[in-house]
Amino acid sequence: MELQIKDLSKTYSNGVHALKNVSLNIPQGMFGLLGPNGAGKSSLMRTLATLQQADSGSIMLDDIDILKDKGRVREILGYLPQEFGVYPKISSYNMLNHIASLKGISNKDERKDLVESLLNKTNLWDVRNKSLGTYSGGMKQRFGIAQALIGEPKLIVVDEPTAGLDPAERVRFHNLLSEIGENTIVILSTHIVDDVSNLCNNMAIICLGEVVAQGKPSALIENVKGKVWKKTIDKSEIENYKQEMQVISTHLKSGDTVIHVLNDSQPDSSFEACEADLEDVYFAEISSRMDTALA
């Protein structure tokens, strides 16, 4: 099973060009879609989740045309939107049960087993009779993934699930995602590099509506290996460096400013080699396209 996105474009009625000829091949397994805020991640995710029309291009999931045959996609889709709620004054248990029935699980006993397992799996069993409005951010996201997992979806679309979660919750959430079956396509959009490096075997970086890199994380890291250099500098000099070389990121370390620079060779002896990681890949891609005011 493979998801093929070809030349997908979308312009909103307010003029925002959200997707520009996006083409991606997404195999089974966890796929990370990394991009800064406003890159077009959510537009792409919503289009995959059949919630939005595209202007041109195609999305095929094997033989299913996602843009046209929405009904069939929805039967095998699990979707966790970036922001969501549910009906007020309804307990999580009842809500999951309701969604399960809407996803075609018509057998009552099966549904009951499933909902109970989901609640256990997401560690929400003790609060199953509370409504979503009373949940903390982490609990809410776990509820979100629980509903997305109903009905053994073949395609799971998870849009920025870890935004705003504390580190412990993020770990829990990663654990949940990593448990999703092998023969499923899971697309995870995020702006947090760790999410991708922890979970994904394939990824793409998207920026300003365009795919700027795709492949396996290791392969992408390989591309910049030996080209990333770092240096501790004085804060006031930063503009000079930016003009002279490709500064991909700036960090603060114990109050000092450390810059990472992408260059084929060591710029000068004051720079030292740096073990490239996915973050460097990411910043390398986007820093050339937009002003990343990172600190």
Added chain:
Amino acid sequence: MFKEIFLFELKYRFKRPATWAYFGILLVFGLIVAISGDVPASEKAYVNAPTTITRMLSIISIFGIMLASAIMGVPIYRDIEHKTENYYFSYPISEKGYILGRFLGSLCILFLVSLGFQIGLIIGFAIGPNAGFTEAERFITLNLWHYIQPTLLIYWTNFFFAGAIFFALVTMTKRIMLAYAGGAILFIGYLITLTLTQDIENKNLVSILDPFAFETFNNITRYWTPVEQNTQILPLTSALIWNRLLWVGIGLVAFLFTFFRFDFIKFLNKKFKTKKKHENLDASNPTAALTKLPKVSQVFSSGLSIKLLFDLAKMEFKNIIRDNFFRAILIAALAFLLFDAFFGFPIYGTPSLPLTYYMLEVKNFNYSILIFVLIVFMTGEVLHRERGVNYDQIFGSLPLKNRIVYASKFLALVMISFMLVNLVLLSGVLAQTLQGYFNYQFDMYFTDLYLIEFPKYITFILLAFFVHSIVTKKFMGHVIAIAIWALLFGINAFLKVDNNLYLYGYTPGYTVSDMNGFGHFGKALFWFKTYWLACGGVLLVIGYLFWKRGTDSGRKARWQLAKERLNLRTISTGILLLVVFIGSGAFINHNTKTINKYKNEEEGEIAQAAYEKTLSKYDKIAQPKVIDVKVNADLTPENRSARIKTTYLMVNKTNENIDSLHINWGAEGLLKKEVNTFTIEGKSPKLGNSYDDFGYEIYALDKPLKPNDTVTMVLDITGYYKGFPNEGTGSAIVYNGTFLNDNFFPSFGYNANAEMTSDLDRKKYGLPIKDYQLPEQDDPWGTSNLLFNDDADYITFEGTVSTAPDQIAVMPGYLQKEWEENGRRYFTYKMEGDLDFFYNISSANYNIHKDIWTGKNGEKVNIEIFHHPTHTYNIDRFVKGVKHSMDYFSENYGPYQYRQMRILEFPRYATFAQSFPNTVPFSESFGWVGDFSDPEDLDYVYTVTSHEVAHQWWGHQITPSATRGSNQVSESMAEYSSLMVMKKEYGIDAMQDFLKRELDNYLRGRANESKFEKTLLDNDTQAYVWYRKGGLILYALQDLIGEDNLNSGFKAYTEAARYRQKAPFTTTKEWYHYMNSVTPDSLKYYLEDSFEKITLYSNKISKASYKKLADDKYKVTITVESSKEYFDGLGKLLKTSEKPNLLDIGIFDNDIKNSNGMTIKSPLFIKKIWVKPGESTFTFTTDKLPVKAGIDPYNKMIDRIPDDNLISVEEETD
């Protein structure tokens, strides 16, 4: 700090489009009202008269509750809604500055926005005279004070009150919902005060308690004549001042409470609490993620789709009923239903039994407004539910077919509607049970609620659903949906478009009756309901195409989706519905327009004007008069038709030869007529001229009819109904309760009563203003014709009528024979002696109650009450009314002319009682089902029966001529007669309540007069003069000159005028002469004031005190003010009298209850005293402690403020 917050609020609001939208709506509304000149005022008042402006501002300020809640509910809530409260309150601002700034800022905006209406009016009234919708002369020049005064006194104070309440509610509870619920409560409270005003006694209380001072305004201005309305501004009466102080005070208290109680910390507190509670439950469990999910099977069959459709609908239904706003409105609606069910149907202040149809009609009152609002809002909620709670993305990506989701939402609303109709059933049965009435007619409930009301709600939903599907912004959807209804209402009310075919959801009215059930309304209702449901269905399909699922609301995307959804299924459904819509529309149009000649108001006016212009040349032409009528009537109530053959014997009573007969059928109406035979002297007459539009035909007679010649005419006509009309009942022949009268047949010559009367309308169509319908008292034509029918003087009558086997048919006269033949039931009646040409044919499934009245000389009269079998509640009251009337009238006026008196019940398609010779038909809802259990309530069955029996003398024995004032001889005399019978039975205290009601009706009637008020001697059209003023004046006259004395005059008059066979027939001059003859000279001033002029008293007691004397007696000193003023017909003051008047002065103990349980006054002293105009002081001595004292304490005089005639007596302190 306050200043910055205040200014920020202003600036912020000025940038909000909503602010300008509200302003714009008011402005446009003001413009429309002003330019069209369609204001709530009588024809003689200026459209921009100060009273009219005040009235409009009051009304708008009531609807302004919404505006006040929208503007004043949000300023504090805004910080919660936008989650700014957490940091905003951390700024160095004070609570008081914050509250005051937001409050005053919003209040300023509210005041400014509200001025849109006044600005619209001012501009509109400037344009109005040139726009041509209303005559330019009805506009006066701008006087700003006419706007400023009511704005300060009523308009803004109302906004302040409502605004302060909403501000306090939302700030203290943090729930915006309360702004709406608060609005509903305020509105309910308001409508309840309105209902209370039905009881006149509560008027002063209502004046103070009405939060919007609308009733206060009404109570002050209700008797203002057009001239007064045009010139006076609202005076500051004490009730108005107290009212304003009270409600502004309550608003202020609400605000001050908020102002002092508001605290940032408390305001933020609540949220933390709820969150914390569950945090500890979320214990980490590292192995949880490893839980394996069981295998499940998924089915996506169409069978499951149906199941899901219902599951989803059920879920949505639950979501709706969980909504607090929904519950608040629903509780309010139920409260209304019950409230209206208990108080909704009084006649003359007397309640009616809680019959099922009354319980059903309750739904058309306040309930319908709430239901309508509820449907619009709930439809919005339902269609935006998922988006509103951010569940739309998950929901949108679920494997549910579009049509399942869409249909489920619609279905949920249908379920809600079903619940709403059942609420009416529930409250109806509850109200009946609580009132101890157990005759629940469930078949009536079910038919009305499930077959008629339920589809109506669905039609409402279909439109709201369409709007909310197309419009993706919920608030905008509400605005548009309500605007569409407002527009429909406006088109109907202001532009006078009343064709139900063009007004979405409108269907013909219908009346449920115990006698005739749902009668003949079913067919029209079925077709109109089908038509609008199909129309709504088409809208539903269109809505489906554009309905938004997912996140993309761009126009391009939605068109694209619409194209995708436009498949064979939707196209064929849409086309099918469209075909039904157009087909049923065409069918309806064929029925209403082609068959039943629907005319809109303007077409009606044009036809009416054309009738007069074309045919008035035939007015008062010489025609023969009928002297004998023989009727052969075959009624077929089963199919609502009748074949009636009438043989007329006619004679030329004029001095000229008559060479042609003018047959006036009238324009074709609902009752179709086919002529089977028409012969004169056995031969078919030759049609000369005919005017088909007006149903006017002129037949040349073979040889001219010479004076005193007789001629026989036979008319055999079949009357029937065909199809159904746009509106109107066609209730002459019905399945059970046929009530036909002589106008089934054509009349002779031009009928001036069919002319238009309004001065403005006549001017518009170029017709001369007609002040009077009838000629003067000495006019030869007038005195040689009778008032009720100029086609005959007195006639003799006999006839046979057949009807359905289970019905009894009634005609004038005594039953001669009754038999059955060919499955029909036959009755032959014959009248002895004369009757005026004014008779009815009735048929229904009757039970007959029989009784006998025996007179002093042993004469007997059979009393027969023909009633619907279950309506046995008040039969004894009818009988008592007949007997007491016979007693009084035969003694005081002379003998009754027949040997029987019959009272017939007819279906409630009209509410009246009418006196035919020896027969009085009474409407089903008029008395038969009244609830007279409280002795304080007026026994109107008794008084109305007495009034109608009195017509047997005044109308049928003394039949007045066709001249000005003649109606007084019949109506004022009948009213007087019934007052006398009532006084004898119930005493003078019961009379006071009744007379106050009469007074109220009279004063209201003259205030709304569209021409000019006429006097008792020459009034020919004004019912409030002949019933109300006539009754009041004659009652006071007998009080003044003595009952027996006055009656002796009337007896002499009766003897002179009864059954006068030859012209000149009697006029008010003769009537007045007999009253004059028994009135002493000293009191003639009263006759002159009352009959020849328009005279109003203003009597008032200003001070009353007592002092205890040595011998256990009391010295009472009272100061009274009295004045008497003369007015012209328009209400302009002519003169203030300076002569003294004979008036009652009385001193009273506490009220007591009489043996019937009725509260009555207990006079210690009462005397008629000549009172000078101006202030006078009197001193009396009483034996007992005086409690109350007054001038004209029984309200016998016409006085615009009857309530200040009596006050408590205070003890004098030295």
